[in-house]
Amino acid sequence: MNESIKKIGWFNRISNNGKLERRLSLGEYKRAESWSKYLVSSGGEIKAKGDQMEEWSADMSQLFIGNKFAMGRHSRIYRGVYKQQDVAVKLISQPEEDRDLAIMLEKQFISEVVLLFRLHHPNIITFFAACKKPPVFCIINEYLSGGSLRAYLHQQEPYSLNPNLVLKLAVDIARGMQYLHSQGIIHRDLKSENLLLGENMCVKVADFGISCLESQCGNAKGFTGTYRWMAPEMIKEKKHTKKIDVYSFAIVMWELLTALTPFDDMTPEQAAFAVCQKNARPPLPASCPRAFRELINRCWSSNPNKRPGFDEIVKVLEGYAKLIDQDPDFLATYEPREDPTLFKRCFRCHTS
Numbered sequence: 001m002n003e004s005i006k007k008i009g010w011f012n013r014i015s016n017n018g019k020l021e022r023r024l025s026l027g028e029y030k031r032a033e034s035w036s037k038y039l040v041s042s043g044g045e046i047k048a049k050g051d052q053m054e055e056w057s058a059d060m061s062q063l064f065i066g067n068k069f070a071m072g073r074h075s076r077i078y079r080g081v082y083k084q085q086d087v088a089v090k091l092i093s094q095p096e097e098d099r100d101l102a103i104m105l106e107k108q109f110i111s112e113v114v115l116l117f118r119l120h121h122p123n124i125i126t127f128f129a130a131c132k133k134p135p136v137f138c139i140i141n142e143y144l145s146g147g148s149l150r151a152y153l154h155q156q157e158p159y160s161l162n163p164n165l166v167l168k169l170a171v172d173i174a175r176g177m178q179y180l181h182s183q184g185i186i187h188r189d190l191k192s193e194n195l196l197l198g199e200n201m202c203v204k205v206a207d208f209g210i211s212c213l214e215s216q217c218g219n220a221k222g223f224t225g226t227y228r229w230m231a232p233e234m235i236k237e238k239k240h241t242k243k244i245d246v247y248s249f250a251i252v253m254w255e256l257l258t259a260l261t262p263f264d265d266m267t268p269e270q271a272a273f274a275v276c277q278k279n280a281r282p283p284l285p286a287s288c289p290r291a292f293r294e295l296i297n298r299c300w301s302s303n304p305n306k307r308p309g310f311d312e313i314v315k316v317l318e319g320y321a322k323l324i325d326q327d328p329d330f331l332a333t334y335e336p337r338e339d340p341t342l343f344k345r346c347f348r349c350h351t352s
């Protein structure tokens, strides 16, 4: 047994009806050896167009599953080892009693796998493989030991993150989103819970369950994103564009600056109403550097056309990062109105 497998300690298995059974001890594991015999037996591969299926389908003889460490609304996430690498295994089980939900989860699974398969970027979670054995689906991604950005922020004192760290994290997120948009994909659920931390506080964008190709997104009717991070046009169920992710990015920047939950004195529905009807936004702290304040205010503008795209956001943030290299106090002392050329300078230092 290799070291990675020993590390995760316990091993689970899926029964013939697709249910995850109790953990196996190491002794039992030796008999079970891997998930292959449980998950692959009835040939539940992903049915997809073309040859992609072959490339996505997990080689189940190479998958070992350890402890559950997180849960989503309809999923459980386990540590695991796949082809000798640390992975997170997301198991989605379709409820027997709710056919509509079961169909929706299957659609989301297929869509997430199709999108993940084509994404390759240092700020996007790395996808390894997937398998489908209704009523259970699994997605195997790289394991990110830092957990979610939300969990990290909730361990910090409010307003305590160093602005330079805020900038570093924001640059990572913006680069991931810039790449995603360059691929024609809208994330539609960008929030700190769907941002994961890897080595050296590198942030990676994750959870593409409700993402879509911009050309195929349609309107947002029946949509299940998260209100506190959701752009007003999305809440109103109008046709939406990539700019909804820019709005959510502004809320994530607010989270970085405050380490709090947006609109935490309201229910999600009250927050949605306040955003749409009263143009409410979570209050930026007085300590917020002006460089961030200006960018955030543009990004969460109620008019999507006034929001910058991620190309511009990345350039601006990278420009700030370069200026910090020259002057570590740059963010504290930045006075934009007295220096109208700053944005241009930022662009120049990025491109030079």
Ligand SMILES: Nc1ncnc2c1ncn2[C@@H]1O[C@H](COP(=O)(O)OP(=O)(O)OP(=O)(O)O)[C@@H](O)[C@H]1O
Binding pocket: 070, 071, 072, 073, 074, 075, 076, 077, 087, 088, 090, 125, 141, 142, 143, 144, 145, 147, 148, 193, 194, 196, 206, 207, 209
């Ligand atoms: N690859 C990973 N590495 C480390 N932690 C992970 C990984 N994938 C997921 N997690 C953890 O599991 C949580 C839920 O994962 P994810 O958002 O992918 O599930 P989900 O079913 O789509 O959730 P929801 O539908 O509620 O948004 C994340 O917030 C994170 O804490």
